[in-house]
Amino acid sequence: MKRQLFATMLLVCTMTVQAQVKFGTKVGLNLTSFWGDNKVAGGIKPGFQAGLMMEWKFNNHWGVSPEVVYSMQGAKNSERTYNLDYINIPVMLKYYTSPHFSIDLGPQIGFNVRSKVKYAGSEHSRKAVAGDVAIGLGGTYLITDDLFAQARFTLGMSDCYHGDHNNSKNYSLQLSVGYAF
Numbered sequence: 001m002k003r004q005l006f007a008t009m010l011l012v013c014t015m016t017v018q019a020q021v022k023f024g025t026k027v028g029l030n031l032t033s034f035w036g037d038n039k040v041a042g043g044i045k046p047g048f049q050a051g052l053m054m055e056w057k058f059n060n061h062w063g064v065s066p067e068v069v070y071s072m073q074g075a076k077n078s079e080r081t082y083n084l085d086y087i088n089i090p091v092m093l094k095y096y097t098s099p100h101f102s103i104d105l106g107p108q109i110g111f112n113v114r115s116k117v118k119y120a121g122s123e124h125s126r127k128a129v130a131g132d133v134a135i136g137l138g139g140t141y142l143i144t145d146d147l148f149a150q151a152r153f154t155l156g157m158s159d160c161y162h163g164d165h166n167n168s169k170n171y172s173l174q175l176s177v178g179y180a181f
Helices: 002-018
Strands: 018-035 047-057 062-076 080-098 101-119 122-125 131-142 147-159 169-180
Touching: 047 080, 047 169, 062 101, 062 169, 080 131, 080 169, 101 147, 131 169
Parallel strands: 018 062
Antiparallel strands: 018 047, 018 169, 047 062, 062 080, 080 101, 101 122, 101 131, 131 147, 147 169
């Protein structure tokens, strides 16, 4: 029993020593719209995103990266622009296919902090659903040990609005660069 406990403690300590933890910032472009059975969907709405990230790399192939990101999302058609801003918290599982590239997959929860609809030259408040649940898939390329570029597609699973806009869900293509230290 003592040997098993000692071996387990040694393994945990070894994994902790080998694990690499980095913190950083990222900034980028969002290209967003809605999907689902709706009359809202239209063209792509460009937006901005910026946030903080952490990466915990367990070994040469696996890591996890939680983030906190301010994200301008929504949709745009010929009549209206839907502006939905969120604080998103993605938690991405990372699989490194090489020392410089990872495939990232994971859930994301978002908290709506602003909801406006612009039409006929004026902006109006519109009650949006307070939260958003999405799944993200993308990749990260390490340009240097500290500088990285990311591309990620997120697909929302929850409705954006109550009432007549039911079944309008977010989707976005996110292109970003960041610095980790």
